[in-house]
Amino acid sequence: MSEANAVLIGKKPIMNYVLACITFFHGGAKEVSIKARGKAISRAIDVAEVVRRKFLPNVKIKTIAIGTDQIRPQDDEEAQLSNVSTIEITLQC
Numbered sequence: 001m002s003e004a005n006a007v008l009i010g011k012k013p014i015m016n017y018v019l020a021c022i023t024f025f026h027g028g029a030k031e032v033s034i035k036a037r038g039k040a041i042s043r044a045i046d047v048a049e050v051v052r053r054k055f056l057p058n059v060k061i062k063t064i065a066i067g068t069d070q071i072r073p074q075d076d077e078e079a080q081l082s083n084v085s086t087i088e089i090t091l092q093c
Helices: 014-026 036-057
Strands: 006-008 032-039 058-069 082-092
Touching: 006 014, 014 032, 014 036, 032 036, 036 058, 036 082
Parallel strands: 006 032
Antiparallel strands: 032 082, 058 082
């Protein structure tokens, strides 16, 4: 799958991300990947469920991958690494 078919979840309203997913599917994409880290994970799950239940009932969840990224604060090179949870939900048409 192309990285162009990835929706990166942030702080915007859920419907913005739902519209992005629907746009990918209507543009001919067979798979769309929803990616999120940290507090945005719950928003990513909501996006996947709204797409599946309200707008595109023929879309199925292909895979769900969870993991942990280690990140360092941007302004401090000597700070300790922090663990941040990640999720990637792949929807398939």
